[in-house]
Amino acid sequence: MVDNVPDGTFSQKLQVPEALTFDDVLLRPKESRVEPDDADVSTRVSKHVELNIPVLSAAMDTVTESDTAIGMAREGGLGVLHRNMDIEEMTAEIERVKRADELVIDRENVVTATPDQTVAEVDEMMNHEGVSGAPVVDGDDTVLGIISGTDIRPFLEVGESDLVREAMTDEVITAELGISPREALELMYEYKIERVPIVDADDTLVGLITMQGLLQRRENQAAAHDTEGRLICGAAVGPFETDRATAADEAGADVLFIDCAHAHNLNVIEAAREIKAAVDADVVVGNVGTREAAEEVVDFADGIKVGIGPGSICTTRVVTGAGMPQISAVAEVADVAAPENVPVIADGGIRYSGDAIKAIAAGADAVMLGSYFAGTEEAPGRVITMNGKKYKQYRGMGSVGAMKSGGGDRYLKEEEEGEEFVPEGVEAATPYKGTLASELHQLVGGMRSGMGYVGAATIPEFKERSEFVRVSAAGQTEGHPHDVMITDEAPNYSPDS
Ligand code: XMP
Numbered sequence: 001m002v003d004n005v006p007d008g009t010f011s012q013k014l015q016v017p018e019a020l021t022f023d024d025v026l027l028r029p030k031e032s033r034v035e036p037d038d039a040d041v042s043t044r045v046s047k048h049v050e051l052n053i054p055v056l057s058a059a060m061d062t063v064t065e066s067d068t069a070i071g072m073a074r075e076g077g078l079g080v081l082h083r084n085m086d087i088e089e090m091t092a093e094i095e096r097v098k099r100a101d102e103l104v105i106d107r108e109n110v111v112t113a114t115p116d117q118t119v120a121e122v123d124e125m126m127n128h129e130g131v132s133g134a135p136v137v138d139g140d141d142t143v144l145g146i147i148s149g150t151d152i153r154p155f156l157e158v159g160e161s162d163l164v165r166e167a168m169t170d171e172v173i174t175a176e177l178g179i180s181p182r183e184a185l186e187l188m189y190e191y192k193i194e195r196v197p198i199v200d201a202d203d204t205l206v207g208l209i210t211m212q213g214l215l216q217r218r219e220n221q222a223a224a225h226d227t228e229g230r231l232i233c234g235a236a237v238g239p240f241e242t243d244r245a246t247a248a249d250e251a252g253a254d255v256l257f258i259d260c261a262h263a264h265n266l267n268v269i270e271a272a273r274e275i276k277a278a279v280d281a282d283v284v285v286g287n288v289g290t291r292e293a294a295e296e297v298v299d300f301a302d303g304i305k306v307g308i309g310p311g312s313i314c315t316t317r318v319v320t321g322a323g324m325p326q327i328s329a330v331a332e333v334a335d336v337a338a339p340e341n342v343p344v345i346a347d348g349g350i351r352y353s354g355d356a357i358k359a360i361a362a363g364a365d366a367v368m369l370g371s372y373f374a375g376t377e378e379a380p381g382r383v384i385t386m387n388g389k390k391y392k393q394y395r396g397m398g399s400v401g402a403m404k405s406g407g408g409d410r411y412l413k414e415e416e417e418g419e420e421f422v423p424e425g426v427e428a429a430t431p432y433k434g435t436l437a438s439e440l441h442q443l444v445g446g447m448r449s450g451m452g453y454v455g456a457a458t459i460p461e462f463k464e465r466s467e468f469v470r471v472s473a474a475g476q477t478e479g480h481p482h483d484v485m486i487t488d489e490a491p492n493y494s495p496d497s
Helices: 066-074 087-100 119-129 181-191 211-219 242-251 266-278 291-297 316-320 326-340 353-361 400-406 436-454 459-465 473-478
Strands: 025-027 043-046 049-051 055-057 078-081 133-137 143-148 195-199 205-210 234-237 255-259 282-288 303-306 344-347 366-369 383-386 389-395 427-431 468-470
Touching: 025 353, 025 436, 043 282, 043 303, 043 366, 055 066, 055 436, 066 078, 066 087, 066 436, 078 087, 078 255, 087 242, 119 133, 133 195, 133 205, 143 195, 181 195, 181 211, 205 211, 234 242, 242 255, 242 266, 255 266, 266 282, 266 291, 282 291, 282 344, 291 326, 303 326, 326 344, 326 353, 344 353, 353 366, 353 436, 353 459, 400 427, 436 459
Parallel strands: 055 078, 055 366, 078 234, 234 255, 255 282, 282 303, 303 344, 344 366
Antiparallel strands: 025 468, 043 049, 133 143, 195 205, 383 389, 389 427
């Protein structure tokens, strides 16, 4: 470095601070009594929304629609629905997530029979609706009985043209709203029944609890639920899309993510403030990558999302010349957000579980991943085979294809009729990986092990206790498998990541 560079010169600009990313650092191992399996990875994604695992799936049209969001919430994380769909489609997707593991199915979604239907009609209706039983109600929605497949099949004691009122079980066990999952299960065991209609004081049907639904919830003990016991769901909204934001809020989204590649744009911040004032859901603002940007939003944001160009499909840095290496970006933002108790999300660039836990050490409360999940079964899009290997499509939201189907406002570009887009992302294919649950198992398992190496039992403790060491190029080579030919792919390591 040249000494005595005069102030205010261009040369002085080159006396730059260093910014680091994942491969530049490692966690310094420390004394520990923490077994990885005992590490508590619960966290907050925003001021009022808690997660059981610190992981989000990216708001991208090749990553998160309702199937991914349901899978993420069932495992304790959060899926953020992309916004390359119209508002009606988005609200339907949110409702699908919210309904997925509901303890009580709402009246409007309960399939019911009437006493005057024939047994054959009700059998066909249940087949068509994919249910194996239905409460029988009169015109006022009063519960008269319950009819199930076993009452009518194989038509031994009842004929196809008999009426439901003759075939149904009329000693029906009902419960009122507020029943706990345990109480519902006990009722089902005691009376050997598979569904309990939920009624009000006048015996009017208001919902239904099924054994299948209860077992599904039991399987996902670690699921992330809202205060009503429904799966949580995130949704991306453009900074200027107040209509989408209020619709998503009303449909039940728990967290709205202002989806912008450069949220330090002051127009974006003003618009985000307006959205925050118009909705009940938490509002996470992003993306930012510097302390100054964090200072602009920390007074109103319920969470701050960090990432300017680290993503696997991003070309922002090469196209615009702007960006911030991700570990430094997370640390700068966390310096501002943590004292104000505002959670930070590290978004993009995470290839391995080790990267994810390094992001937490740098100050993030949770991490968001795109490419890691794009190859899963739950991600939108079909499996394609190339040279005998299976892949799924994965594309940047700033790629030409994604901008054509959604628009360029994430990148603050006006859509001019017939004008060529200036993309900031590429379209790619990623290896098909199987289920989201198994990918998450590997990701979170690696993060827990990282906590074990540092001797921290919880995420807040890990953020406090972890320290970094700087890695040289030689250290980086040493850290990957070397001087061997890999014969079997590990489920959590691919040399091409
Ligand atoms: P990963 O590395 O997990 O990154 O695949 C996902 C994150 O990348 C961001 N993203 C983009 N960034 N151009 C960009 O510069 C794009 O086309 C693009 N698409 C997505 C986004 O923050 C996502 O969560």
